[in-house]
Amino acid sequence: MFENVGWIVEARIREGKRAEFEAVFEEIVAQTRQEGGTLNYQYYVSDEGDVLVNERFANVESAHVHVTNWDNFAERWTAAAPATRMVHLGNLPEELRERHAALVPELLKPLNGFAR
Numbered sequence: 001m002f003e004n005v006g007w008i009v010e011a012r013i014r015e016g017k018r019a020e021f022e023a024v025f026e027e028i029v030a031q032t033r034q035e036g037g038t039l040n041y042q043y044y045v046s047d048e049g050d051v052l053v054n055e056r057f058a059n060v061e062s063a064h065v066h067v068t069n070w071d072n073f074a075e076r077w078t079a080a081a082p083a084t085r086m087v088h089l090g091n092l093p094e095e096l097r098e099r100h101a102a103l104v105p106e107l108l109k110p111l112n113g114f115a116r
Helices: 018-033 060-070 074-080 094-098
Strands: 005-012 038-045 050-057 083-089 106-108
Touching (some): 005 060, 018 074
Parallel strands (some): 083 106
Antiparallel strands (some): 005 083
C-alpha cells in the first residue's frame, strides 16, 4: 500500500543540554541532507524541550543508510536528549526494526491513505 517507510522519535532535552543537542542535530541534519533516499527529516521542539523527529525514507535500503550514518551521532544525541518513545511506520523488515530494539519501538502498519 505505502512504498515509503519511516518512524517518529520523541525525546526530551536534558536540563542544561540544549546547546549540545542543537550542535549535534545541526551536524546530523547536514549529513542526512546528503542521503538521497531520505524524503523527510524534520525536527520539532517545544519551549520545554520536548522533541519530535519525523523521518521518512524512499525505501528500506535508504532507511538502513540513514541508521548507519546516525550511529556516528547517536551517543552525543542521546546524551543530550534521550528518546522517550519511538514509533515505526510502515512495513519495516525485522532486520531494520532490530537496529532500534533498544528504544522498544511500536510498529504501526499501513491501513489507508496516500502520500504525494
